[in-house]
Amino acid sequence: MKEYKTEEEFLKDYDSSMFEKLSMTADILIISISNEEVSNYRKNANKRMSVLLVKREDYPYKGKWCLPGGFLNPKEETLEECAKRILKKETNLSNIYLEQLYTFDGVKRDPRMRVVSTAFVALVDKAKLTEKVENASWFDVISLEEKNNLVTMVLKNENETIHFKIQKVLREKTTDRYQFISKENNSLAFDHNLVILTGIERIRSKINYTDIVFNLLPEFFTLKELQQVYEVILNKKLLDPAFRRIIADKVEKTEQRKTGEGHRPSYLFRYKKYEK
Amino acid sequence: MKEYKTEEEFLKDYDSSMFEKLSMTADILIISISNEEVSNYRKNANKRMSVLLVKREDYPYKGKWCLPGGFLNPKEETLEECAKRILKKETNLSNIYLEQLYTFDGVKRDPRMRVVSTAFVALVDKAKLTEKVENASWFDVISLEEKNNLVTMVLKNENETIHFKIQKVLREKTTDRYQFISKENNSLAFDHNLVILTGIERIRSKINYTDIVFNLLPEFFTLKELQQVYEVILNKKLLDPAFRRIIADKVEKTEQRKTGEGHRPSYLFRYKKYEK
DNA sequence: CCAATAGTGTCTGTGAGACAGTATAAG
DNA sequence: CTTATACTGTCTCACAGACACTATTGG
Numbered sequence: 001m002k003e004y005k006t007e008e009e010f011l012k013d014y015d016s017s018m019f020e021k022l023s024m025t026a027d028i029l030i031i032s033i034s035n036e037e038v039s040n041y042r043k044n045a046n047k048r049m050s051v052l053l054v055k056r057e058d059y060p061y062k063g064k065w066c067l068p069g070g071f072l073n074p075k076e077e078t079l080e081e082c083a084k085r086i087l088k089k090e091t092n093l094s095n096i097y098l099e100q101l102y103t104f105d106g107v108k109r110d111p112r113m114r115v116v117s118t119a120f121v122a123l124v125d126k127a128k129l130t131e132k133v134e135n136a137s138w139f140d141v142i143s144l145e146e147k148n149n150l151v152t153m154v155l156k157n158e159n160e161t162i163h164f165k166i167q168k169v170l171r172e173k174t175t176d177r178y179q180f181i182s183k184e185n186n187s188l189a190f191d192h193n194l195v196i197l198t199g200i201e202r203i204r205s206k207i208n209y210t211d212i213v214f215n216l217l218p219e220f221f222t223l224k225e226l227q228q229v230y231e232v233i234l235n236k237k238l239l240d241p242a243f244r245r246i247i248a249d250k251v252e253k254t255e256q257r258k259t260g261e262g263h264r265p266s267y268l269f270r271y272k273k274y275e276k
Numbered sequence: 277m278k279e280y281k282t283e284e285e286f287l288k289d290y291d292s293s294m295f296e297k298l299s300m301t302a303d304i305l306i307i308s309i310s311n312e313e314v315s316n317y318r319k320n321a322n323k324r325m326s327v328l329l330v331k332r333e334d335y336p337y338k339g340k341w342c343l344p345g346g347f348l349n350p351k352e353e354t355l356e357e358c359a360k361r362i363l364k365k366e367t368n369l370s371n372i373y374l375e376q377l378y379t380f381d382g383v384k385r386d387p388r389m390r391v392v393s394t395a396f397v398a399l400v401d402k403a404k405l406t407e408k409v410e411n412a413s414w415f416d417v418i419s420l421e422e423k424n425n426l427v428t429m430v431l432k433n434e435n436e437t438i439h440f441k442i443q444k445v446l447r448e449k450t451t452d453r454y455q456f457i458s459k460e461n462n463s464l465a466f467d468h469n470l471v472i473l474t475g476i477e478r479i480r481s482k483i484n485y486t487d488i489v490f491n492l493l494p495e496f497f498t499l500k501e502l503q504q505v506y507e508v509i510l511n512k513k514l515l516d517p518a519f520r521r522i523i524a525d526k527v528e529k530t531e532q533r534k535t536g537e538g539h540r541p542s543y544l545f546r547y548k549k550y551e552k
Numbered sequence: 553c554c555a556a557t558a559g560t561g562t563c564t565g566t567g568a569g570a571c572a573g574t575a576t577a578a579g
Numbered sequence: 580c581t582t583a584t585a586c587t588g589t590c591t592c593a594c595a596g597a598c599a600c601t602a603t604t605g606g
């Protein structure tokens with residue numbers, strides 16, 4: 001930021017530029033859960049977090065992957081409406097869990113001009129997706145590790161592997177807030193690597209005191225599936241009895257079971273809303 | 277949002293308006309802790325949350341109170357830098373705890389034109405403030421209650437009382453996310469009543485798993501003062517022994533004491549950084 | 553001595569972590 | 580019968596909630 005010697009100088013410059021305008025976009029981190037293929041017919045499928053990326057067809061960052069997003073129409077749209085419009089376009093879904101994440105605003109984040117982006121997180125159940133959208137592809141999070149505040153993340157679709165590293169730097173005045181700095185990034189456009197990490201950490205931090213997980217699952221699910229979703233988001237194994245105690249109030253048992261699995265069938269549960 | 281019949285119609289309109297630009301502002305909810313006056317010389321001062329408001333001198337909302345804020349200079353400033361500039365102007369302080377809160381973007385939130393505002397929360401220790409800034413005034417939060425998702429809040433400075441009500445409406449697709457709708461609001465400009473509530477709830481939700489409280493206190497403080505800050509933010513009384521156990525690792529005792537209080541003097545403590 | 557607060561000891565109940573055990577489908 | 584998972588019983592330990600008790604100042 002430019003430094004000013006006198007207030008007059010500052011105000012002069014300020015007045016001339018403060019009413020200059022800028023563009024905004026809404027970018028969406030669409031998260032869902034995917035199942036790994038299994039060799040052994042008896043085994044349960046492992047689950048993975050999955051994010052939807054779009055291949056850029058134009059400059060800047062032509063050929064790189066980015067989050068679905070689009071420019072805000074300032075005349076009649078809120079950012080959330082803009083995000084919903086993009087969500088509809090990319091997944092053909094509406095009535096999806098959508099949460100404002102963070103506003104990314106680095107001065108040079110778009111090389112063309114100043115563009116401030118408000119990022120959203122959407123949680124979807126993959127089973128609800130029907131059509132395949134051109135240029136869009138689901139990438140599984142196949143690795144997400146943190147060592148000494150350096151986060152390494154690997155994403156993968158059928159053909160490509162994306163990997164990037166982000167350094168979390170402690171900021172002044174707090175012990176618990178981090179600034180994210182991109183260290184390596186082979187194929188993501190803009191600052192979307194930072195958006196992805198921010199979004200995953202947001203979901204992770206909320207999973208234990210909210211009911212957002214259920215947005216990632218179909219109406220009926222087994223407790224093990226539910227547990228796997230928790231595990232994949234928290235990136236750690238949970239103990240069965242403890243897990244079942246914790247979520248007991250949030251679900252209700254049905255009489256249906258999941259059979260044909262080569263082992264004892266599990267009961268299907270559903271989300272029990274509005275219960276303390 | 278306008279509805280379109282065909283994609284062509286949509287795209288035509290979209291193309292013509294998507295590159296229209298808008299203005300952004302950074303607004304800051306500056307929170308500190310104030311002490312009530314005490315009659316009895318023996319008694320400890322009660323603490324209150326306090327927010328800095330500015331009287332609007334121009335239209336729109338002339339004469340109403342609003343949060344300190346200002347337009348983003350799109351050429352060279354990030355929103356955070358903009359917030360810091362305003363913070364410096366309003367409090368003459370730098371190196372202050374500052375956190376991006378939320379981006380408020382209702383289409384009609386500013387009657388003049390489309391203005392999207394990214395709100396920040398700043399936590400300051402009132403003792404560090406020296407000069408009094410013109411048109412700015414600290415308002416104490418003298419009441420903050422929630423009943424049936426209706427929040428009632430009362431702010432007060434030496435001369436004026438501000439009160440407003442906000443309805444928290446459950447949103448579709450989740451059980452834990454609320455939309456805030458302004459119900460009554462006698463003297464706050466724009467949507468700044470929503471910003472204040474959002475900010476207080478953010479701080480409240482973070483106080484138990486972060487160390488942000490210490491930004492509201494001077495370097496040396498008694499454990500009771502620390503506890504009072506927790507109590508005022510959480511809006512409930514805490515038990516002494518439990519509280520002391522919880523914060524034991526976060527503070528270190530000094531040999532200094534706070535005397536002249538008409539009762540047993542308490543030891544002064546300081547924040548112990550970087551300890552698990 | 554009194555009023556008011558500072559600070560600590562300890563009981564109790566809850567609930568997570570841990571591990572072991574029993575149950576049941578497909579092949 | 581085997582394999583793999585489903586599901587439950589129960590012990591232990593940590594820790595928050597609660598209450599009572601002692602300590603210490605200014606006036």
